[in-house]
Amino acid sequence: MEKRVAVLPGDGIGPEVIESAVKVLEVIGRRFEHTFEMNYGAIGGTAIDTCNNPLPEETVALCEASDAVLLGAVGGPKWDQNPSALRPEKGLLAIRKHFDLFANLRPVKAVPSLLHASPLKEKVAKNVDMLIVRELTGGLYFGEPSRHTEKSAVDTLVYTREEIERIVEKSFELARLRKSKVASVDKANVLESSKLWREVVEEKKKAYPDIEVEHMLVDSTAMKLITNPGAFDVIVTENMFGDILSDEASVITGSLGVLPSASIRADGFGLYEPVHGSAPEIAGLGLANPAAAILSAAMMLRYSFGMNEEAAVIEEAVNTVFEDGFFTADLVEPGKRVLSTKEWTEKVIDEI
Amino acid sequence: MEKRVAVLPGDGIGPEVIESAVKVLEVIGRRFEHTFEMNYGAIGGTAIDTCNNPLPEETVALCEASDAVLLGAVGGPKWDQNPSALRPEKGLLAIRKHFDLFANLRPVKAVPSLLHASPLKEKVAKNVDMLIVRELTGGLYFGEPSRHTEKSAVDTLVYTREEIERIVEKSFELARLRKSKVASVDKANVLESSKLWREVVEEKKKAYPDIEVEHMLVDSTAMKLITNPGAFDVIVTENMFGDILSDEASVITGSLGVLPSASIRADGFGLYEPVHGSAPEIAGLGLANPAAAILSAAMMLRYSFGMNEEAAVIEEAVNTVFEDGFFTADLVEPGKRVLSTKEWTEKVIDEI
Numbered sequence: 087m088e089k090r091v092a093v094l095p096g097d098g099i100g101p102e103v104i105e106s107a108v109k110v111l112e113v114i115g116r117r118f119e120h121t122f123e124m125n126y127g128a129i130g131g132t133a134i135d136t137c138n139n140p141l142p143e144e145t146v147a148l149c150e151a152s153d154a155v156l157l158g159a160v161g162g163p164k165w166d167q168n169p170s171a172l173r174p175e176k177g178l179l180a181i182r183k184h185f186d187l188f189a190n191l192r193p194v195k196a197v198p199s200l201l202h203a204s205p206l207k208e209k210v211a212k213n214v215d216m217l218i219v220r221e222l223t224g225g226l227y228f229g230e231p232s233r234h235t236e237k238s239a240v241d242t243l244v245y246t247r248e249e250i251e252r253i254v255e256k257s258f259e260l261a262r263l264r265k266s267k268v269a270s271v272d273k274a275n276v277l278e279s280s281k282l283w284r285e286v287v288e289e290k291k292k293a294y295p296d297i298e299v300e301h302m303l304v305d306s307t308a309m310k311l312i313t314n315p316g317a318f319d320v321i322v323t324e325n326m327f328g329d330i331l332s333d334e335a336s337v338i339t340g341s342l343g344v345l346p347s348a349s350i351r352a353d354g355f356g357l358y359e360p361v362h363g364s365a366p367e368i369a370g371l372g373l374a375n376p377a378a379a380i381l382s383a384a385m386m387l388r389y390s391f392g393m394n395e396e397a398a399v400i401e402e403a404v405n406t407v408f409e410d411g412f413f414t415a416d417l418v419e420p421g422k423r424v425l426s427t428k429e430w431t432e433k434v435i436d437e438i
Numbered sequence: 439m440e441k442r443v444a445v446l447p448g449d450g451i452g453p454e455v456i457e458s459a460v461k462v463l464e465v466i467g468r469r470f471e472h473t474f475e476m477n478y479g480a481i482g483g484t485a486i487d488t489c490n491n492p493l494p495e496e497t498v499a500l501c502e503a504s505d506a507v508l509l510g511a512v513g514g515p516k517w518d519q520n521p522s523a524l525r526p527e528k529g530l531l532a533i534r535k536h537f538d539l540f541a542n543l544r545p546v547k548a549v550p551s552l553l554h555a556s557p558l559k560e561k562v563a564k565n566v567d568m569l570i571v572r573e574l575t576g577g578l579y580f581g582e583p584s585r586h587t588e589k590s591a592v593d594t595l596v597y598t599r600e601e602i603e604r605i606v607e608k609s610f611e612l613a614r615l616r617k618s619k620v621a622s623v624d625k626a627n628v629l630e631s632s633k634l635w636r637e638v639v640e641e642k643k644k645a646y647p648d649i650e651v652e653h654m655l656v657d658s659t660a661m662k663l664i665t666n667p668g669a670f671d672v673i674v675t676e677n678m679f680g681d682i683l684s685d686e687a688s689v690i691t692g693s694l695g696v697l698p699s700a701s702i703r704a705d706g707f708g709l710y711e712p713v714h715g716s717a718p719e720i721a722g723l724g725l726a727n728p729a730a731a732i733l734s735a736a737m738m739l740r741y742s743f744g745m746n747e748e749a750a751v752i753e754e755a756v757n758t759v760f761e762d763g764f765f766t767a768d769l770v771e772p773g774k775r776v777l778s779t780k781e782w783t784e785k786v787i788d789e790i
């Protein structure tokens with residue numbers, strides 16, 4: 087197959103980890119006889135510096151001409167004092183909205199060889215294997231009015247039935263490929279938008295009798311993610327709750343540095359990026375963990391290109407390297423040898 | 439002193455744990471020569487059953503004629519299918535709004551003898567000692583419009599500058615009695631209300647040069663509450679973020695069953711209640727842990743009645759009972775003896 091990938095390295099450690107992911111994609115391409123045509127574009131702080139726009143038109147055009155987008159990370163203190171429109175994360179929000187990337191998928195799975203880095207007791211963290219499905223283009227993030235004066239401020243949490251339907255359906259479809267359990271998270275005891283959300287879930291589940299559906303409140307979910315995270319399979323929720331809960335979930339297994347994410351559109355086009363941030367304090371030092379970026383590339387193969395076997399090969403290679411005891415600085419245990427970003431990537435490539 | 443307390447036992451285990459708290463208050467009254475006049479009222483499901491109203495007018499009148507309110511818990515499956523206006527939690531929301539209880543205080547402190555029950559590794563949980571200050575009468579909980587049709591839904595996140603000012607000031611005042619560190623939590627990279635929030639914090643902190651103020655994003659905060667909860671002193675945030683983060687924080691030390699809360703008004707009037715819910719599945723069995731209710735009564739003495747010494751006596755008694763190894767069913771370790779709600783309360787009374 088021939089696929090075009092828009093590569094947006096972004097800021098901080100973004101370029102380093104993306105370099106690793108690109109290398110891995112090239113190796114996969116050779117082994118499975120695919121051609122990945124990679125074209126680079128600017129986003130975030132780097133794009134502000136060069137084009138005065140966190141999402142330049144050229145980048146949009148590049149993505150439109152591609153089959154998927156691979157992104158590093160955006161942001162950094164350099165741009166923190168910028169006005170709203172010139173902040174790196176605006177690029178991220180704009181690309182999500184422009185390409186209608188309504189479904190954000192964040193798998194969190196315990197890796198036995200990384201549990202030492204988990205803040206949770208091993209018995210609590212060890213069975214974690216969940217997929218958080220976050221609505222990404224609606225709710226408080228994009229609702230109008232959204233403005234403030236000196237005296238007061240307003241944001242608007244708005245959802246249409248269609249917006250809820252498509253994300254709920256997506257979560258049911260994804261649950262079918264897993265343990266067929268969905269926890270739909272809302273705040274239906276307070277919010278009207280959550281009541282509509284719950285109605286839609288009740289309606290949609292009729293067409294999915296094989297899926298076990300549970301409604302949970304966002305506050306109880308925030309607790310259960312710590313007390314019994316192994317009980318979750320798929321979690322589906324709206325944009326803001328998903329932002330908070332997926333970040334909470336990302337640290338429970340000690341493997342934040344290795345978590346990938348996908349943000350996809352109905353037709354399979356998608357944007358793939360590590361969950362971790364741009365970590366400007368360690369940028370350029372070869373300390374970054376490229377696992378999340380590499381696994382994001384694997385998600386791209388699976389969800390946008392239908393290359394399930396290729397994705398599995400990458401995931402297994404990453405797992406084996408961890409099991410063999412090779413770690414970058416973020417995960418290494420005292421006294422063990424630290425591998426650089428490049429060295430660790432070479433280990434993965436050797437496995438493939 | 440003579441103080442009138444409105445006692446609202448509520449649903450589930452509410453009445454049992456409130457009975458314990460009332461007994462403790464009586465003992466404190468005798469020892470320190472105070473008269474606590476306790477008058478009982480209905481709220482939540484019980485009030486729906488008897489008065490068809492989760493917050494009957496008689497209860498409002500009772501609270502108005504009192505110096506503080508002590509509440510058990512509300513809710514249960516019996517009322518889960520009720521229409522919105524006849525749900526137990528509506529009573530809670532209504533009493534908060536009616537009495538302008540804008541500041542919700544939730545202390546979370548690691549108790550060494552309870553750390554075995556924590557889902558977090560002991561080294562992560564052991565230094566936790568934070569106070570979450572949640573805005574309780576604004577934001578998405580009460581903003582208009584808030585409605586849904588079959589086709590769409592809207593909720594409104596609205597804050598006035600005054601609403602933000604008073605909660606931020608409250609958090610600064612409270613921080614002065616602790617380690618003088620405040621983390622102000624918002625989502626200023628996305629929400630306009632958070633931008634105003636941040637502006638107010640920046641403005642107010644000028645009058646509190648002794649307070650170390652930090653801005654944090656809600657998603658990073660959800661992570662740090664797990665990875666490094668010991669780093670927090672006071673956290674101040676808006677209503678919905680506070681709901682999620684305070685529930686998250688409530689489980690990190692393993693002591694959810696022992697956490698109290700206060701919801702207070704500018705003049706010191708307040709409502710005091712355990713953080714835990716009504717736990718209908720164990721109601722009436724003598725299994726409930728009364729510690730949170732007893733500690734809520736202590737908070738009442740401190741914050742509404744200015745009885746700091748009396749509050750400290752209760753808190754020390756509770757701590758000693760834990761240290762002596764006496765636990766109710768929720769906290770006991772395998773093989774140890776379980777005390778009933780009443781037996782455990784007697785231990786605390788003996789200590790006082």
Ligand SMILES: CC(C)[C@H](C(=O)O)[C@@H](O)C(=O)O
Pocket residue numbers: 175178179329627628657
């Ligand atoms: C950078 C920020 C706008 C973004 C969000 O809130 O969606 C980030 O936290 C994320 O989760 O991808």
Ligand SMILES: CC(C)[C@H](C(=O)O)[C@@H](O)C(=O)O
Pocket residue numbers: 275276305527530531681
């Ligand atoms: C019962 C519910 C309305 C309430 C809230 O969301 O405020 C509860 O979760 C709380 O935190 O006291």
